Amino acid sequence: MRLRRLSLALLSGGILGAGYWPGSWGVFAWAAYVPLLWVVRDSTPRQAFLWGMAFSGAEFAAATPWLYDVVRRWLELPAPARAFCFAALCAYHGLMAGLACAAGRRLAQLWHDRRGTDLTAAAAAFMVPALVAAEGFFPRQFPAQLAETQLFHLPSVQLLEAAGPAGLAWLIIGFNAALYLCFRSYKASSDQFRRYAALLACVVVVLAANEAWGRWRMSRVDSETALRIAQGRSLRVGMVQGRLPHDRDYLRLSHERDLHAHNLSAYDRLSREALASGPLDLLIWPGNILPDVFDYGSADSFDPSLGGKPLGSFLRERISGRVPTMFYTVGRDRDGARRWAVVLTSPSQEPLALAEKMILTPFGDYTPGGSLFPFLRRLNPNTRAMSRGTRPGVLRLPDKARIAVLICYEDLVPGYAAGFLPLGAEVFADIAGNSWDDTTMLPYQHMRFAALRAVENRRYLLRSTISGVSAVIDPAGRIVQSIGAREEGVITTTVALLDGQPLSGLVGRWLYRLAAGLLAGLCLAGLSARRTGGPRTRPRSP
Template sequence: MATVAVSSNGVKVAAAKQPGRGGFLLAVAGGLLLAASFPALDLEPLAWVGFVPLLVAARGRRPRAAFALGWTGGLVFYLATVYWVAYTITHYTAVPLLLAIGILVLMASILACYHGAFLGGLRWLEERGVPAVWIAPALWVALEWLRSWFFIGFPWATLGYSQYRHHALVQMVEVTGVYGISALLVFFNAVAATVLAARGVRERGVFPALLVLTALVVAVPLAGKWRAAAIARRPPAGRLRVAIAQGNIEQDHKWDPAYQGETMARYRDLTGAAAASRPELVVWPETATPFFFQEPGPLRDDVLELAERHHVHLLFGSPAARQTRGGELEELNRAYLVSPEGREVATYDKIQLVPFGEYVPFERALFFVDRIVEAIGRVAPGLVPTVFHLPAADFGVLICYEGVFPALTRRFVDGGADFLVNITNDAWYGRTSAPYQHLAQVTFRAVENRVPLVRSANTGISAFIDPDGRIRWQGPLYETAWHVDEVSWPGVRTFYTRFGDVFAWACALVTLAAVGWGTRRGIV
């Protein structure tokens, strides 16, 4: 028995269709288009149309069939975007290639459920008279926001990040966060798909949506360009000369005692070269010291003496350990600040750990998977977002993966940080697209909080990022390098810094209201 499909205006349009080969191919095409909009391909315009094949394929189908199409597109998207997970597992654990690919497919299959829920939910709401073109942006943002903290919390490749080079557009994130750009992209896709399906703008509801979309596409970049210019014209609230050292230490050598002396000699040389330009702060990458800095001894003394010799503040990453009340040994991923007098003055322990890197989610079920990071005990998260104090400025440190968590980042700035530092070791990813994706996502933290961001990465990509999200200087990948630059901050306290993900919360509430209304109304 055929099921009658209903358009958003309540008009019966066609019999519900089941997924066929055409729908499957459209779903695959949509996933590939969306993936290509991200680094390293960086074909960002494709994000404006990548959902169109999926939305067209789902039109007139039952919610369950639409979910299957969305899941297929999502699977293709994640396999093409985070394929480097398999590379990392095979290179740095004992897991064989086929099993690593299986883990990647399992991970992508779970994440693809969000794409499935989007298309399936959209069709479910459409059947109950909710206009898809209007609810699609809120529904997508609600699901993206959920993905950022639910289950294992994996906000990587949020749709809005694809537009990191569209500087006029990204200025809006100081209000909406990255989710505002995601919403605009989905709205554009939804309107385009509706116009294609209607073969024009005469269908009721299409013209108003097209009018609103046109206003947004014109007004948002113009407002962003004006805002960036206004920020640039403000006298800086402060300045600081900062140096980064990119050691380019191979991951295979990083913890080998035979290379310990060579590693430290490289950082001594880089620091000495940078110190000639008189920076006030020198930044080394995540876990730069191949030993436990907290342990007294000649290695620790050498680092303290280096800061004193060049009379600089020295920030660097180092593993640390603590013992629990039960006697269990826990490892910490720590950042240390050493003063020009050669004294340790403050530390920060990484709060947001990397799944499968520093811990294995659901260890009992995934007992065969080892952590990628070698550790003497269970890697434990830190608790407090430390704000480091210098004579001329305060700053917060994001360690590695923490740079893709906007809600965590704003806590540092809300706590008084004038600028941000991201220390990371992306050597795990090899020459894949992951280092480029990581850098692209971190640029949004600068705009959301209107602070400069300094990035020191072991093998790259190190960078200096301005408060408007522009990458002022970008270092090479897999080369030893140092760079000194001056960072300045406007002293602006943004809406996002003060209130966080209000826009995402609003989208979630709108989605819940639509679901509640649709549940009461039933299929029309």
């Protein structure tokens, strides 16, 4: 019996994890939680923790099949030790659903014992806010949300504009709970089955309303963007993507300074190709073009230099185009702190401003816990020692646009991009480097996940990457143009400059907080009730 429950938890978690793959696998998210709810109902809270841990661990492993190869190459350890580290990472992510299942099952038992609530209904009902709260607050290597499984059907994710990713998490898990109750009561009394079938029908009506609203909003977005372009409130952009040398270890490309000459030559050549199609307001170069780290005062007092000479002099000597250019590099402030930075130049290649990376990538830009346990850094020698930026960047292109910059990992974090809207951001530039693992689905996953930021904030997202996938994503989440992984190419496009702040920016994380607050309130309500006089129901022995 225990083996069967474990198998169900692992299988359903793996199916949910596949929903994060490119394609339409996300349809299985609408039923993936049903087996988990089933095994949790028939278990003790302690067992529910184990089944939930197996579920989330399998979900993480299935969602990131490319990660083991990265761990293998990243950690300079024997093979058994690397396998152990990967298993430990999966187990850690398993805690997310494990804690949620234990809390939901314990709370259901409390209400059953003290208030006489039906255990099956209570377990299903309480698991919904528990799982939503876990998604919102559990710290993960990659902060993925259930909403990302639904990118194969864009009308469904338009809800993000109003409720953020938490809104779709409530819908998906709520539908799973209603579906589970129908299955569970199918052979029970007809009255009970009819009640749960009516509940499921109500959820389906909500989903149908969301579908209709999503289709309507997509048509409204098209009308608004067309109007802005007709009014001249637009930006003509060129993006280039080079082809990195294939004889190099992609894991260590970002450590090699000698690539600057390769990038500079390729980007300059591709930029001339882009300019041949007509005048441009902005060029975006995704990779480093500097032979060394450049020095600057701070994000506010920007006075960049390279090797003791003004940075602008170096750029003018090497960049043939006279178009405002944005490029990705590493800067060092007056205190010696190194930061990822995006520099914006004038048409004469004089640096105007920079944006710094605010959210660092765990194990890529820093070693979590490395300051407390230095041996962790020795185990992970390829991890950089980067510093967090001092402020987010909205770069002003004079007389044209205010551009919010997302740097790599930042495009995965819901809510972060919304902080740029009060600063006047009209379009997003998302500059990333997936060159450390661009042979699998990762570049396509990353692009799809970044598309949610366009939907949440109703802005165009210009995604420029070192080796793919670069793309133009419209405010409805559609991929307008793209360049595939390891391909060389040019994108020229005209994007509308949009303003206003969607409701999701105001709602923020409140729907996640609602889930956590609801759990706390249900716990207090259960504890305040007197124990019922009837016998306590326990799960069947496994």
